[in-house]
Structures are given as C-alpha cells and as structure tokens.
Amino acid sequence: MSKPSILNFLMRRKPAHPAADDLKSKDPERRGQGLFRVGRTKMRAGKTEEALAEFDQALKLLPNYAEAVAARAESLDMMGKVDAAKVEYERARKLWAGQRPGAPDRSYLFRQRGRFTFEVDSYELALLRVKTGSFPHLACGNALLAQGHPEEAIKCYDRALKIKPNDPDLTALKGEAQSMAGRYKAAIEAFDFALATNLKAPETLNARAIAKLGLGDLAGANADWQRQLELLPPGQAAARACVALRLADYGMALPELEKAIAAEPADAYWQLYRQTALRRLGSAVEAGDLVPAGAHDAELEFQKGIAALATDKGAAKAHFQKTIKLGPVSLIEVCAAHNELSRL
Amino acid sequence: MFSVIIYGRNDSHGYNLHKRAAISFNALAEVMSDPDDEILFVDYNTPDDHPTFPEAIADTLTEKAKKVMRIFRVRPEQHAHLKNKTHLVALESQSRNIALRRSNPKNRWVLYTNTDMLLTSRNPKESLSDILGALPDGFYQIPRFEIPEMLWEAAFDRKDPVGNLAKLRDWSVRFHLNQVVHNFMPMRYDALGDFQACLREDMFAIHGFDEDMILGWHCDSNLAARLALYRGRVDTLIDKAFGYHCDHTRVAAANNKGRKTTMNSHDRFIWNVSTPYLPNQAETWGWPDVEIEEVRLDRETSYERFTAGLGLAIKPATVPFTNTSCEWHLFDDLTYDLPHTLPFVCDQVLTYPRTTAIMVAATRPAFVESFATAWRGMGFSGPILVPQECEGLPAGLPGVTSGPFADLVKKTDLFVFEFGLASQKVDDPTRVGREASATDKKRLKAVEKLFREAASTEADTRPARRKLARRFIGVNVIYNKYWPIFTDYVGANINPFCSQVLAGSPLPEPTTVRGKILRFRKRA
Numbered sequence: 101m102s103k104p105s106i107l108n109f110l111m112r113r114k115p116a117h118p119a120a121d122d123l124k125s126k127d128p129e130r131r132g133q134g135l136f137r138v139g140r141t142k143m144r145a146g147k148t149e150e151a152l153a154e155f156d157q158a159l160k161l162l163p164n165y166a167e168a169v170a171a172r173a174e175s176l177d178m179m180g181k182v183d184a185a186k187v188e189y190e191r192a193r194k195l196w197a198g199q200r201p202g203a204p205d206r207s208y209l210f211r212q213r214g215r216f217t218f219e220v221d222s223y224e225l226a227l228l229r230v231k232t233g234s235f236p237h238l239a240c241g242n243a244l245l246a247q248g249h250p251e252e253a254i255k256c257y258d259r260a261l262k263i264k265p266n267d268p269d270l271t272a273l274k275g276e277a278q279s280m281a282g283r284y285k286a287a288i289e290a291f292d293f294a295l296a297t298n299l300k301a302p303e304t305l306n307a308r309a310i311a312k313l314g315l316g317d318l319a320g321a322n323a324d325w326q327r328q329l330e331l332l333p334p335g336q337a338a339a340r341a342c343v344a345l346r347l348a349d350y351g352m353a354l355p356e357l358e359k360a361i362a363a364e365p366a367d368a369y370w371q372l373y374r375q376t377a378l379r380r381l382g383s384a385v386e387a388g389d390l391v392p393a394g395a396h397d398a399e400l401e402f403q404k405g406i407a408a409l410a411t412d413k414g415a416a417k418a419h420f421q422k423t424i425k426l427g428p429v430s431l432i433e434v435c436a437a438h439n440e441l442s443r444l
Numbered sequence: 445m446f447s448v449i450i451y452g453r454n455d456s457h458g459y460n461l462h463k464r465a466a467i468s469f470n471a472l473a474e475v476m477s478d479p480d481d482e483i484l485f486v487d488y489n490t491p492d493d494h495p496t497f498p499e500a501i502a503d504t505l506t507e508k509a510k511k512v513m514r515i516f517r518v519r520p521e522q523h524a525h526l527k528n529k530t531h532l533v534a535l536e537s538q539s540r541n542i543a544l545r546r547s548n549p550k551n552r553w554v555l556y557t558n559t560d561m562l563l564t565s566r567n568p569k570e571s572l573s574d575i576l577g578a579l580p581d582g583f584y585q586i587p588r589f590e591i592p593e594m595l596w597e598a599a600f601d602r603k604d605p606v607g608n609l610a611k612l613r614d615w616s617v618r619f620h621l622n623q624v625v626h627n628f629m630p631m632r633y634d635a636l637g638d639f640q641a642c643l644r645e646d647m648f649a650i651h652g653f654d655e656d657m658i659l660g661w662h663c664d665s666n667l668a669a670r671l672a673l674y675r676g677r678v679d680t681l682i683d684k685a686f687g688y689h690c691d692h693t694r695v696a697a698a699n700n701k702g703r704k705t706t707m708n709s710h711d712r713f714i715w716n717v718s719t720p721y722l723p724n725q726a727e728t729w730g731w732p733d734v735e736i737e738e739v740r741l742d743r744e745t746s747y748e749r750f751t752a753g754l755g756l757a758i759k760p761a762t763v764p765f766t767n768t769s770c771e772w773h774l775f776d777d778l779t780y781d782l783p784h785t786l787p788f789v790c791d792q793v794l795t796y797p798r799t800t801a802i803m804v805a806a807t808r809p810a811f812v813e814s815f816a817t818a819w820r821g822m823g824f825s826g827p828i829l830v831p832q833e834c835e836g837l838p839a840g841l842p843g844v845t846s847g848p849f850a851d852l853v854k855k856t857d858l859f860v861f862e863f864g865l866a867s868q869k870v871d872d873p874t875r876v877g878r879e880a881s882a883t884d885k886k887r888l889k890a891v892e893k894l895f896r897e898a899a900s901t902e903a904d905t906r907p908a909r910r911k912l913a914r915r916f917i918g919v920n921v922i923y924n925k926y927w928p929i930f931t932d933y934v935g936a937n938i939n940p941f942c943s944q945v946l947a948g949s950p951l952p953e954p955t956t957v958r959g960k961i962l963r964f965r966k967r968a
Binding site for chain 2: 170173174177182185188189193194196197208209212213214216218219222223226229230232233234236237239242243246260263264266267269270273298300301335336416
C-alpha cells in the first residue's frame with residue numbers, strides 16, 4: 101500500500117474523487133465534466149493513457165468540450181505524439197473561438213467562453229491552501245454564473261464576501277447573480293451599493309438597468325443606459341452600439357455598428373444589427389435574412405417586429421410583446437422591444 | 445502584429461546583465477517578422493548623465509534588434525514623486541504601462557517578458573508573429589525553462605541569435621531543460637511574467653498594470669489574476685513556443701534579498717483581487733500626459749549627435765598630439781586646450797533631455813562660442829543661459845540668453861562653470877607657466893562667486909518643476925586652484941587630468957565655512 105492509502109485506511113477516510121458524484125449523474129453535462137476532472141487527476145499523476153481514455157469518454161458525451169480537447173492535446177504532447185497533439189490544440193482553440201460571447205456592454209464575466217472546469221478545479225485546489233483569499237471563490241462564482249448557475253454562484257460570492265466584506269466589486273457580481281435568478285430588488289440594492297463607491301462603472305450601470313427593467317421600470321433602466329453611454333469611451337464601439345440598441349436609439353447605434361463591423365467584419369450580429377438600424381431609420385436595405393443560425397427565438401421575433409413596423413403596427417406590437425415573453429430580460433432585443441412598445 | 449514590452453535601467457541588475465540582455469534582445473528581434481512588430485524598452489530612472497541601457501550595449505545588438513527597438517526614457521525627475529515610497533529604483537508597473545500607452549496601435553498583441561528571455565517556436569519555420577497572427581483572442585502563457593548560467597555565458601554568441609536558438613533546441617534535449625512547472629490558477633505556470641501575451645485592447649480595457657504595486661514582485665501574478673477574471677481562462681501556447689530564461693542567481697539582484705525580500709502583498713494583489721479593472725488609475729495609467737523621450741538605436745544615435753555637434757564646433761587636429769602638464773609647479777597656470785576639452789564637456793551633457801536649459805558661467809569667450817555651436821549641433825533645443833555678471837563674453841549668439849544670475853539660476857536645469865583665462869586664445873600654448881592678467885583674475889573671481897552661490901543655494905533656487913538636485917559641471921578644475929574649490933561644493937569623482945572636467949551634484953552641506961555662511965545668508 102502506498103503512503104496515502106495507508107493514511108486513508110488508518111483514518112478511515114474514503115478516498116473518493118471529488119467528481120465521484122458527477123460520474124454517477126445521468127446528466128451528460130455533469131457526467132462529462134466529472135470525467136474530465138478524473139482525467140485531469142490521472143494526467144497529473146502521470147497516468148497519461150488512462151487520462152486520455154477519460155477525456156475521450158467526456159468528449160463522447162460533450163463533443164464541443166474544448167477543455168477536454170485541450171487536455172487531450174496536452175496529454176498527447178507529453179507522450180511525444182506532437183503531431184497528433186497539434187491538431188487537438190488547434191481544435192480546442194477553434195471550439196472556444198466558435199462560442200458566441202455575451203454582449204460587450206455587460207459585465208466582463210458574460211463575455212467569457214468555455215465551461216471553465218479546468219479553472220474551477222484549479223481554484224478549488226488553491227482553496228486547500230489559500231484560506232484568506234477571496235479570489236478563488238470569486239473566480240468560481242464567475243465560472244458558474246457564466247454557465248447560467250446563479251444560485252451556486254451566489255454561494256461562491258457569499259464566501260468571497262465573508263473574506264472581503266462590503267467589497268463593491270464582489271457585491272456587484274453577487275447582484276448580477278441575483279438579477280439572473282430574478283431577484284431584481286436585491287440585485288438593484290447590490291448595484292446601488294457598488295455604484296456608491298464607483299459612480300463610473302459602465303458595466304454595473306448596465307446591470308442595474310437590466311434589473312430595473314426586470315422590475316418594470318423602463319424609465320429608470322433607460323436613465324442608467326444613457327449614463328453608461330456617457331461613460332463608455334469612443335474606442336468601445338461595440339459596447340456603445342449594444343447600449344444604443346437597448347435604448348432602441350438606432351441613429352446612435354448605426355455609426356457605432358459601422359465601427360464594430362470594421363473591427364470584427366465576421367461577426368454576424370453586427371451585420372444583423374446594422375440592418376436593423378438601417379430599417380428603423382427608413383433606409384432601403386437588402387431583404388436577405390441576416391439572423392444567424394441558432395439565434396434565440398426572441399431575437400427572431402424582434403426582427404419580425406422590426407420588419408412589420410412599416411406596414412402593420414399591430415403585428416409589430418404583437419411581435420415585440422412575444423420577444424419580451426420569450427427572451428431573458430438581459431437580451432438586447434428584449435430591452436429594445438420594451439422601448440419600441442413604449443413608442444407604439 | 446505585436447509589441448514586446450520590457451523594462452530596466454542602466455545598472456548592474458544581477459549577474460552579467462549586459463550579456464543576458466544582448467542575447468535576449470537579439471533573440472526576441474529574431475522571432476519577429478511583421479513590419480509593425482516592435483520591442484519597447486522602458487529605460488526607467490537611469491541617471492541623467494548615463495545613456496540608456498540599450499544604448500550602452502548597442503554595439504552588441506544586431507541590426508534587426510536596433511531597428512525594431514524603441515526606447516522610452518523615464519528620467520529620475522519623472523520618478524522623483526515615487527522615490528520615497530519604494531526601495532526600488534526601477535518600477536515594473538509604471539514602466540510597462542508607459543510602454544503600453546505608447547505602443548503601436550496597429551498591433552493586436554502585447555507580449556510582456558523580460559530582458560533575459562529567449563523564445564523559440566516549436567516549428568522553426570514559424571515566427572512568433574506568425575503564431576500570434578493566427579491565434580484567437582485570449583490571454584496566453586507559456587512555461588519558463590531555465591538555462592544554467594554556464595551554458596548561456598560560455599556558449600552563446602551575443603550577435604548570433606539564430607545560432608543561439610539552434611543551440612538551445614539542441615540543449616533542451618541533451619540537457620533535459622524542458623521541465624514545465626505548473627502553478628495554481630490564475631498563474632498557471634511558475635515565473636509567468638516571462639511570457640504573458642494578451643490583446644492590446646484588453647490591456648487598455650483593464651487599465652494596464654496596477655501602479656500601486658511599487659514594492660516589487662507579483663506584478664505578473666496580479667495581471668494574470670485580473671486577465672483571468674476578464675477572459676475567464678488562461679490559455680497556453682505550449683504547443684507553439686517555448687521560453688528559456690538565462691538563470692542569473694550567482695549574484696543576487698537588487699530586488700532579491702532572500703527571505704528578507706520586500707514584496708508587494710500577495711493577499712492584496714493576488715488572492716483578494718476582485719475586479720479586472722483599476723478605476724482609480726483609469727485616466728492616469730501609463731502617464732498619458734507626461735512627455736517621455738523616445739530614443740532609437742537605428743537613427744539619431746548619441747554618437748551621431750555627438751559628432752554632429754563637435755563637427756561644427758571644432759576642426760580636426762593638424763598635429764599628431766598636443767601637450768599639457770600636471771606638474772605641481774604649474775598649479776597656478778589656468779590655460780587649457782579648448783578643442784581637446786570640449787569633447788569631454790559635451791560628453792557630460794549629451795544624455796540630458798534635449799529641452800534642457802543650461803547655465804554657462806565662463807571666462808573664455810571662445811569656450812562659450814564653441815560650446816553654443818556644439819550644443820545646437822547636438823540637437824538641444826533648450827536655452828544656454830549666460831549670467832550677465834560674466835563680462836567679456838560674446839553677445840547675440842543663437843540660442844544664448846543673457847540675464848542677471850539671480851533670474852537665470854531659477855531657470856536652469858544644469859550648470860557649467862568654466863575657469864580659464866579670458867585672455868587665452870585658441871592657439872596659445874597650454875600649461876607653460878602663464879600668469880593670469882588683472883582682467884583674467886577679475887573674470888575668474890566673478891565666475892567663482894557665482895559658482896559658490898549657485899552650489900551652496902542650489903536647493904533653494906531650484907525651479908518648481910524640479911525635485912532633484914541639479915548637476916554641476918566644472919571645466920578646467922583639475923590640478924589647479926579651482927580643484928579644491930569645486931570639490932568643496934560638489935560631490936565629484938576623481939577624474940583624469942587629461943579630461944579637464946569634473947561633474948557631480950552639490951554636496952548636501954558645503955564643506956567650507958564660507959559656503960555655509962552663503963547658504964545661511966540666502967535662506968535668511
């Protein structure tokens with residue numbers, strides 16, 4: 101028996117892997133991530149072949165699991181299979197790059213791409229030694245929130261806030277999680293607290309606007325977006341365009357969208373939003389369907405509403421109402437639909 | 445494509461710095477292939493009378509390295525407001541931010557590394573520009589591998605980066621150099637500061653490095669923590685490039701005192717970071733409103749400026765050598781050879797900012813004339829201030845301003861006091877036992893008086909924009925009666941007589957009673 105095993109035996113400790121529960125799960129997402137974590141542990145222990153097998157299983161469940169592809173690449177590289185590794189490294193990068201980032205006017209955490217299993221694993225390891233640091237809790241919280249798990253994220257932020265009480269940035273992040281969980285009032289309080297320390301925080305203003313909209317306060321939301329626009333520097337054209345679109349201010353959005361397209365010509369949404377703005381400004385545009393594949397139903401409804409506005413206001417109104425019903429309050433189209441409706 | 449950002453100063457940071465840095469600069473330039481690529485070196489707080497560090501080792505750099513390098517010189521005066529807050533003489537965050545602010549906006553990537561790193565692409569046909577050009581947006585690190593000191597010192601040829609990188613590829617296998625040292629997230633690898641590649645746009649968005657970090661160490665980890673938050677992940681480029689560090693721990697560097705090393709707080713700057721942004725420095729990071737001099741190694745070099753200035757001021761010698769003497773019986777002879785001395789005077793001023801205002805208190809009209817010619821020829825735009833108390837000097841020279849000493853002393857950045865014989869012509873023999881005439885004595889007395897006053901009251905007359913003491917240059921102050929007088933007031937090194945020049949900062953307290961009285965009277 102090895103030393104750790106003897107110790108486990110003497111202390112009657114279960115040598116269970118932290119991912120043991122995940123491996124039993126029927127949810128492919130959870131099981132896939134569990135397999136990845138087991139693979140990483142084996143990789144660190146030098147059992148590269150076994151690690152590869154775990155990553156392969158994870159990829160069968162989650163074929164777009166970039167972290168598992170990257171870990172596979174590193175394992176192959178360590179084994180000297182350099183050419184095979186190269187292909188996998190590139191594949192992982194393509195998978196990450198292919199994921200759509202969140203809107204650039206929102207908190208940085210919504211712009212991240214990936215499942216972050218590797219990162220969360222590493223932060224959890226750090227927490228075994230780092231007892232006085234809020235950072236690993238915060239980073240775990242962000243990873244969870246970016247994956248759409250607000251309740252778990254709130255627990256992480258609470259742990260971080262125990263170490264760093266009343267920190268305005270942590271409080272704002274907790275507010276984001278509360279807002280995602282639909283607890284808009286608590287979220288607004290958190291954002292108010294954060295903004296009292298730093299008035300010039302464009303992302304927090306955006307977050308508060310969304311939470312206000314969640315409570316039905318369109319005027320309050322618009323005021324925060326206006327303030328955000330004032331704070332965003334001209335260099336952040338994509339972010340400025342998104343805020344202007346939320347306000348359904350297409351005259352303001354159009355030049356910013358032109359700049360965003362110049363910087364990222366391949367971004368399908370900038371092209372779509374440019375077309376939207378042109379249509380709303382009364383310019384003739386080609387009728388080609390620019391809505392990207394895999395777009396949210398609310399996004400489709402919103403475009404239908406824009407198309408209907410010129411000829412059938414009643415239909416447009418119905419489409420905008422449906423947009424609001426289908427989409428999350430944070431979606432650009434939902435915010436814009438609220439403003440469109442207020443003018444009809 | 446990318447801007448490499450490094451920093452340092454002209455000192456002796458660690459063992460055999462010059463070789464390490466030359467190897468590194470040349471190797472970094474070698475992996476660049478895009479016309480927009482650049483190496484930005486921030487030369488932080490090198491004394492004004494020294495050249496920048498890359499200038500000091502320019503002869504060991506390849507033409508390519510000289511072409512891609514832009515040097516930003518941060519003067520001691522610009523660091524003065526931070527001097528009392530840190531034990532360090534070069535500040536990493538400030539340096540890196542100054543470079544970032546002034547980096548080529550066409551470049552998508554910024555690469556933070558240090559002056560002892562060599563980067564090799566795993567595919568020798570790929571340049572780092574190729575690699576970065578094909579990468580998706582992100583924040584990338586690579587592990588750092590160590591090169592034993594003996595290897596880089598003994599086997600690398602400073603000016604052969606291609607050969608050095610080939611050797612490195614061979615050694616990495618033969619001597620098992622490639623050991624990846626993993627680390628906790630967000631650091632991912634140990635010694636991460638030697639390769640952090642990130643988007644220029646991201647660095648602007650998060651307001652650069654944290655300029656509160658002025659005690660040394662962990663600036664790289666803080667950046668990693670903030671970029672890891674901003675991007676969510678720390679990606680690896682291990683499949684594309686390896687980074688090798690020229691180990692230099694035989695002699696500890698100034699920021700390494702073993703267990704007694706003062707450092708920026710781990711807790712504050714790594715484990716309790718809660719946002720990628722630094723709103724408190726959002727408008728000020730990288731000192732956007734401070735004029736930072738840019739120096740190039742491929743154009744308008746110091747040597748070119750020096751020769752341009754002196755070429756205008758003096759003609760080439762027509763004899764194999766000239767003579768002077770330091771024998772003691774000639775102690776009172778104040779003649780000196782002006783064409784021989786002028787290069788040593790110019791040498792003292794060449795490294796100062798071109799906008800420097802310089803006071804010249806002199807006895808010999810020819811000195812003022814030739815110095816003024818050389819000054820303009822060297823590209824200085826600041827005025828030469830001549831006190832009207834110095835009689836017999838030429839008037840109306842271009843760029844020369846005359847006025848009362850009391851006014852000019854408050855405007856000057858640098859002092860030159862020349863103690864010669866007003867009556868000496870350029871062709872007169874030197875040190876043959878000549879006695880001073882009455883006029884000579886009168887002029888010398890005036891210059892001496894001004895010197896004593898300037899040196900003993902320097903701190904009180906300093907312009908408001910300056911925090912540091914101004915430098916004094918004495919011409920013809922060795923092995924004559926002005927040697928003790930000059931060194932009573934100025935902390936100058938012992939220089940060879942042949943140079944005829946001494947220079948230094950005023951002593952904190954004059955060593956003479958007369959100086960102390962002068963200072964007391966001025967303060968009263």
